[in-house]
Amino acid sequence: MKEKKAIQDYYSKPMSQCYGCGRLNDAGLKIKSYWDGVESFASFEPKSYHIAFPGFVYGGLIASLIDCHGTGTAAAAAYQAEGREMGTEPELRFVTASIQVNYLKPTPINCILELKGKVKEMKGKKVITEVTLSAENEICAKGEIVAIRIPDNMK
Amino acid sequence: MKEKKAIQDYYSKPMSQCYGCGRLNDAGLKIKSYWDGVESFASFEPKSYHIAFPGFVYGGLIASLIDCHGTGTAAAAAYQAEGREMGTEPELRFVTASIQVNYLKPTPINCILELKGKVKEMKGKKVITEVTLSAENEICAKGEIVAIRIPDNMK
Numbered sequence: 001m002k003e004k005k006a007i008q009d010y011y012s013k014p015m016s017q018c019y020g021c022g023r024l025n026d027a028g029l030k031i032k033s034y035w036d037g038v039e040s041f042a043s044f045e046p047k048s049y050h051i052a053f054p055g056f057v058y059g060g061l062i063a064s065l066i067d068c069h070g071t072g073t074a075a076a077a078a079y080q081a082e083g084r085e086m087g088t089e090p091e092l093r094f095v096t097a098s099i100q101v102n103y104l105k106p107t108p109i110n111c112i113l114e115l116k117g118k119v120k121e122m123k124g125k126k127v128i129t130e131v132t133l134s135a136e137n138e139i140c141a142k143g144e145i146v147a148i149r150i151p152d153n154m155k
Numbered sequence: 156m157k158e159k160k161a162i163q164d165y166y167s168k169p170m171s172q173c174y175g176c177g178r179l180n181d182a183g184l185k186i187k188s189y190w191d192g193v194e195s196f197a198s199f200e201p202k203s204y205h206i207a208f209p210g211f212v213y214g215g216l217i218a219s220l221i222d223c224h225g226t227g228t229a230a231a232a233a234y235q236a237e238g239r240e241m242g243t244e245p246e247l248r249f250v251t252a253s254i255q256v257n258y259l260k261p262t263p264i265n266c267i268l269e270l271k272g273k274v275k276e277m278k279g280k281k282v283i284t285e286v287t288l289s290a291e292n293e294i295c296a297k298g299e300i301v302a303i304r305i306p307d308n309m310k
Binding site for chain 2: 014015017018019020025026027028047049050051052053054058059060061063064067068095096097098099100101102103
């Protein structure tokens with residue numbers, strides 16, 4: 001299902017500095033998302049210090065994962081909608097206009113977090129993506145991202 | 156206006172491990188919020204690597220700041236509503252049930268970010284807080300946190 005190359009690995013160098021998902025930000029989280037044409041997937045192993053309370057993942061990290069996975073999903077879906085390969089010019093790169101996260105249950109930290117994303121709506125430069133975050137096969141958080149395509153003159 | 160001791164400095168040791176605001180999490184952001192009886196305030200200086208794109212703050216960091224500032228505001232307001240001093244037992248500590256952040260404009264990184272919070276609604280164990288994040292005197296993001304008081308048996 002998964003491509004070898006992550007969505008974020010197609011981002012151009014100037015667009016690859018993000019603390020959450022930039023492959024060139026060595027201090028960052030380097031979130032990697034994969035697109036199968038319908039859904040997006042990502043896995044993330046929290047560090048021991050990414051806690052809210054001992055044993056449970058910090059909500060700000062969860063929001064960060066959902067954020068970057070959501071904008072990555074928007075990019076992959078936008079290329080697909082235009083019938084183009086990811087990485088081709090002009091670059092389709094998205095920023096977050098809004099994020100909503102519902103924390104359904106405490107997220108245990110000593111495991112791999114799994115994210116799934118899909119497109120809820122796509123209209124013009126706006127893509128709304130829905131993301132779930134699971135741990136140990138249980139959904140712990142659900143998020144929705146309104147992603148906006150970055151104008152060419154900002155890149 | 157500001158008290159010398161931050162809201163988070165009143166949290167008990169087990170409740171002070173948070174990556175966002177725990178004074179005992181040395182890898183964390185150590186967000187400090189102050190309460191004047193009506194509003195809460197926090198300042199945060201992003202690190203150079205906390206970027207989305209060169210020059211602009213990463214949205215996941217903004218969500219994290221709003222999250223911890225919002226739950227801290229909830230705690231301060233809850234103590235006040237009970238006519239109690241912060242830090243007294245039983246501890247009033249809140250977790251985030253949901254977060255909504257609207258990113259109004261790109262947030263410049265080479266400056267101090269200023270957060271203000273206030274209570275929108277308080278009912279039972281739920282406190283809804285509204286938080287703005289400003290840079291260079293302009294509001295760049297607005298957030299709303301639904302915070303839930305942690306049951307005593309979880310602490």
